[in-house]
Structures are given as structure tokens and as C-alpha cells.
Amino acid sequence: MDAYAAIIERQGGEFVLDNVSIEDPRDGEVLVKVAAAGMCHTDLTVRDQYYPTPLPAVLGHEGSGVVEKVGRGVTTVKPGDKVVLSFSYCGTCPSCLKGHQAYCPSLFPLNFMGRRLDGSTPITRHGQEVNACFFGQSSFATYSIASENNCVKVADDAQIELLGPLGCGIQTGAGSILNALCPEPGSSIAIFGVGSVGLSAVMAAKASGCLKIIAVDRNAGRLELARELGATDVIDANTVNAQEAIVAMTGGGADYAMDTTAIPAVLRSAVDSTHNMGETAVVGGAQLGTEFSLDMNNMLFGRKLRGVVEGSSTPQVFIPQLIAMQKAGLFPFEKLCTFYDLDQINQAVEDTEKTGKAIKAILKM
Numbered sequence: 001m002d003a004y005a006a007i008i009e010r011q012g013g014e015f016v017l018d019n020v021s022i023e024d025p026r027d028g029e030v031l032v033k034v035a036a037a038g039m040c041h042t043d044l045t046v047r048d049q050y051y052p053t054p055l056p057a058v059l060g061h062e063g064s065g066v067v068e069k070v071g072r073g074v075t076t077v078k079p080g081d082k083v084v085l086s087f088s089y090c091g092t093c094p095s096c097l098k099g100h101q102a103y104c105p106s107l108f109p110l111n112f113m114g115r116r117l118d119g120s121t122p123i124t125r126h127g128q129e130v131n132a133c134f135f136g137q138s139s140f141a142t143y144s145i146a147s148e149n150n151c152v153k154v155a156d157d158a159q160i161e162l163l164g165p166l167g168c169g170i171q172t173g174a175g176s177i178l179n180a181l182c183p184e185p186g187s188s189i190a191i192f193g194v195g196s197v198g199l200s201a202v203m204a205a206k207a208s209g210c211l212k213i214i215a216v217d218r219n220a221g222r223l224e225l226a227r228e229l230g231a232t233d234v235i236d237a238n239t240v241n242a243q244e245a246i247v248a249m250t251g252g253g254a255d256y257a258m259d260t261t262a263i264p265a266v267l268r269s270a271v272d273s274t275h276n277m278g279e280t281a282v283v284g285g286a287q288l289g290t291e292f293s294l295d296m297n298n299m300l301f302g303r304k305l306r307g308v309v310e311g312s313s314t315p316q317v318f319i320p321q322l323i324a325m326q327k328a329g330l331f332p333f334e335k336l337c338t339f340y341d342l343d344q345i346n347q348a349v350e351d352t353e354k355t356g357k358a359i360k361a362i363l364k365m
């Protein structure tokens with residue numbers, strides 16, 4: 001199958017657009033005609049080789065589209081179905097069987113190693129192999145080979161071009177609140193970093209009935225949007241000590257905190273801005289080997305810190321739930337999204353990274 005893809009050829013480089021060839025789906029695989037794919041921070045950290053995904057590679061891991069063809073043994077989707085592509089997991093290990101797919105021990109090889117587990121890749125360019133299978137999809141392309149496990153079927157009338165980001169960034173932010181921290185109605189939460197993940201958390205915190213939702217960031221535009229989406233208080237970390245301000249405005253510390261920045265000092269502030277027995281979620285992906293420190297005596301007072309991958313979600317359960325919440329007006333994630341054509345992918349990178357103009361860029365194929 002001839003396709004067109006955006007390829008990262010070297011560390012830190014721009015996306016290069018080129019014609020590629022994509023194999024037919026093998027057993028358990030699904031060929032998807034990609035409608036659109038969101039750009040997530042992890043695409044850019046892999047471009048920068050924070051994670052050792054081999055290059056050249058087709059990235060993209062928030063794809064959505066229509067099933068074109070299925071391999072042998074695929075039973076849950078069929079040609080013509082609209083699907084959102086999420087992360088890949090094995091489906092058979094104890095974590096997956098217990099519904100904790102985001103903590104599957106095969107998560108890293110399945111999502112980051114650029115190959116199927118047998119070492120093959122479905123994409124070639126002018127006869128040369130290109131690394132693919134990124135998050136089981138490599139969806140910065142007009143066609144994608146996914147596995148049945150990471151296809152989430154959605155309704156036939158779904159607005160498919162908008163839904164790709166539910167597969168990673170938006171599910172990560174919302175799930176950290178709705179599946180992991182589970183704040184009680186009336187509780188307080190501080191969210192450090194309000195890009196697409198943090199803003200999704202703000203909306204989910206509001207939907208959960210949190211009464212004090214404090215957004216912390218250095219970008220005035222994002223803080224304004226956080227307020228529009230449900231933040232009751234915003235803190236500009238350029239000028240204010242966020243930790244002191246949160247402790248003051250909550251009368252001793254927030255019930256919950258969340259760090260999306262992956263900056264060790266910010267994570268430390270998030271934990272230190274919770275009160276005794278407060279719980280903090282670490283959500284951002286830092287460079288491999290990054291360490292951080294905490295005050296042991298401060299932790300002694302019942303504070304909890306937990307890591308959360310992909311919002312601790314089972315995509316086939318959680319993504320339809322988020323779509324239903326959006327329909328009901330409880331989760332207006334479309335306000336985060338800006339559309340680009342695939343050919344404008346490097347512009348989308350610049351608007352995401354440099355100017356912050358785009359919070360969630362979505363590339364239309």
C-alpha cells in the first residue's frame with residue numbers, strides 16, 4: 001500500500017515528508033486509513049531521543065481514522081469502522097488481564113522500539129526499512145498498521161478527525177484525575193503545567209466536583225484557558241512562588257496535586273504544596289535516568305506520590321466515556337485543538353514548542 005508519511009531522520013531534526021510503502025496487516029493487526037493524528041509531547045521527546053526509539057522513524061501516536069483491512073484473527077473491528085488509536089499493550093499478562101494495560105511490562109518494547117516484537121517493521125521507504133510501530137501505530141502517515149488491542153471503535157457518526165488526542169495526551173490528563181487520584185467532590189487540587197495534559201486534568205477535576213482547582217504555568221494564555229475550562233485560581237509561576245501561594249490559598253495545602261512538567265523541582269513543589277495525607281500524581285515523562293528528591297519527614301505525614309501512565313486507563317472503556325462526557329458538555333476538549341495539514345507538521349511543532357500558540361495540534365491527513 002502506497003502512503004505518505006512524516007519521518008524523523010535524526011535526533012532533533014525536522015519532520016521530512018516522503019512517500020512510503022506499508023505492508024498488509026498481519027495476524028492480529030489492523031490497517032487504518034488515518035484521518036488525523038494529534039501531536040503529543042512524547043513525539044517531540046522521542047525526536048530528541050530522550051527515549052531510544054531508533055531513527056529514522058515514523059512517529060505519531062494519537063491517530064484516528066477508518067479501518068481499511070484487518071489481519072487474520074481480528075474480531076473486534078472490521079473494515080469501515082471508525083477507530084481511535086491508543087497505546088499498545090500485550091493483552092495477556094497479569095497487568096493487562098487485571099485491566100491495568102497502562103502498566104503492561106511489554107509497554108516499552110511495544111510502544112517505543114520502532115519494531116514489532118519479532119523485529120520486523122511494516123514501513124519501507126524506497127526499499128529501505130523505516131522504524132514504525134510507534135505506540136503500535138506510527139500515525140503521522142496516511143495509513144497506519146495498528147494492532148487490534150490499540151484500536152478503540154467509536155460510533156459511526158463520531159467526528160473522527162477530532163478524536164485522536166483521546167488516545168494519549170487527553171486520556172493521560174483526564175485519567176490521572178478520573179482513574180488514578182479520584183478526588184472526592186468538594187476537594188482541592190493543584191495542577192502544575194497546563195498544556196494539553198494539565199488542561200484535560202482541569203476539565204476532569206471540574207467534572208469530579210473539585211471546588212478548588214489551581215492551575216500553575218508560565219504561559220498567560222494557557223492560564224486564561226485553564227480558567228475558562230474550570231480552574232478557580234491560576235498562578236503565574238514567573239512571578240509567584242506557587243507552593244507558598246497554594247498552601248496559603250488552601251489553608252495549609254491542597255488535597256491533591258499533579259505534575260505534568262517532568263521537571264524535578266516542579267514535582268517537588270507539587271508534593272510540598274499538598275497538606276498532610278495529600279496525594280500527588282507524577283505524569284510527565286522525563287529523560288531516562290532522571291532523579292528527584294523529597295523531604296523524608298514531610299512524606300512521613302501520610303503524603304502519597306504515585307506515577308500514572310496514560311491516565312491508568314483501559315482505552316476501550318475510557319475513551320468512549322470521555323466522548324460521552326464531551327457530548328454532555330462536561331469535557332470540552334475541542335477547545336484545546338488546532339488543526340493543521342500533515343504538510344504543515346513542522347509549523348505545528350513550532351506553534352506547540354516555541355510560541356505555545358497551539359495547545360493540541362491535530363494533523364489532518
Ligand SMILES: [Zn+2]
Binds near residue numbers: 089
Ligand atoms: Zn500486558
Ligand SMILES: [Zn+2]
Binds near residue numbers: 041042061168
Ligand atoms: Zn502521548
